[in-house]
Amino acid sequence: MRRATIGIIGGSGLYRMEGMTDVEEVRVATPFGDPSDVITIGNFSGVPMAFLPRHGRGHSINPTEIPARANIWALKSLGVEWVIAVSAVGSLREEIAPRDLVIPDQIFDRTKSRVNGFFEGGLVVHCTFADPFCPELSNLLLDSARELGDVNVHAGGTYVCMEGPLFSTRAESNVYRKLGMDIIGMTALPEAKLAREAELCYATIACATDYDCWHESEESVTVQMVVNNLSANVANAQRILQSVAQKIPANRSHQTCGCADALATSIMTDRLQLPAPLKEKYSLLIGKYLS
Numbered sequence: 001m002r003r004a005t006i007g008i009i010g011g012s013g014l015y016r017m018e019g020m021t022d023v024e025e026v027r028v029a030t031p032f033g034d035p036s037d038v039i040t041i042g043n044f045s046g047v048p049m050a051f052l053p054r055h056g057r058g059h060s061i062n063p064t065e066i067p068a069r070a071n072i073w074a075l076k077s078l079g080v081e082w083v084i085a086v087s088a089v090g091s092l093r094e095e096i097a098p099r100d101l102v103i104p105d106q107i108f109d110r111t112k113s114r115v116n117g118f119f120e121g122g123l124v125v126h127c128t129f130a131d132p133f134c135p136e137l138s139n140l141l142l143d144s145a146r147e148l149g150d151v152n153v154h155a156g157g158t159y160v161c162m163e164g165p166l167f168s169t170r171a172e173s174n175v176y177r178k179l180g181m182d183i184i185g186m187t188a189l190p191e192a193k194l195a196r197e198a199e200l201c202y203a204t205i206a207c208a209t210d211y212d213c214w215h216e217s218e219e220s221v222t223v224q225m226v227v228n229n230l231s232a233n234v235a236n237a238q239r240i241l242q243s244v245a246q247k248i249p250a251n252r253s254h255q256t257c258g259c260a261d262a263l264a265t266s267i268m269t270d271r272l273q274l275p276a277p278l279k280e281k282y283s284l285l286i287g288k289y290l291s
């Protein structure tokens, strides 16, 4: 199967990558079921890249039902080391206007019904997650976003991940603002946790589409509002991706982020006691720590 080191997870409005050449669609089976859709592998800006739409190409998968474990596993199995997630978000700050971009640096978890990690059934792993986004990949995204010149870009910010699928109540939206959250969405988790467990560098381009429902002089968020602002946002995200693909190093040997070794000190279970079937199941993620 063809391989790629950069993986793009497309969110609402980004179901196909324009500008990819020499493409092949691959179906990847994983121990956690099927990914959201076929993965498109091809050349993008001269770089091998894998693209996966997290809601499926017809947007048929709601946030709670996204097979995030299968998605991350599938990308890892194709050789992906860098994952760039693209997401539509609501803004919880006056200064983050619809159509602005945010490269968030924190996440606050308000999900309720999701499986949060890969490891289970006798294998216990506790990864450090204080900084949920890879700082090095985030910086590259920021550089590329700023190069656009005609888009407002915000460096850092806390993404509160709600369960959905309904949007927030006004009380919730106001509480998130008081708690210091900056943007709101439904999909950063468990995706970011799984990327960390899979030792991938993971960062997000968050495209603001609305002011959620806290703003006194703006309409409360509707799908129509999100969709109206998305097409401009998605075009900008694609321009960033074209530029960042050129900046991402060919391998991670000089990285200082630690993402590539996230499991080195995180596996609690005595390796001598790990049953062979578990070792086999998880060899893609922990094989290098078993020899």
Ligand SMILES: CSC[C@H]1O[C@H](OP(=O)(O)O)[C@H](O)[C@@H]1O
Pocket: 010, 011, 012, 013, 054, 055, 063, 086, 087, 088, 089, 164, 185, 186, 187, 188, 223, 226
């Ligand atoms: C269509 S608005 C709500 C929807 O959009 C965001 O998804 P994504 O992060 O995949 O762009 C949000 O989290 C909701 O899933």
Ligand SMILES: Nc1ncnc2[nH]cnc12
Pocket: 088, 089, 090, 091, 162, 167, 168, 184, 185, 186, 209, 210, 211, 212, 213, 221, 226
């Ligand atoms: N206001 C909002 N809340 C949750 N997810 C969103 N995605 C886009 N806008 C959103």
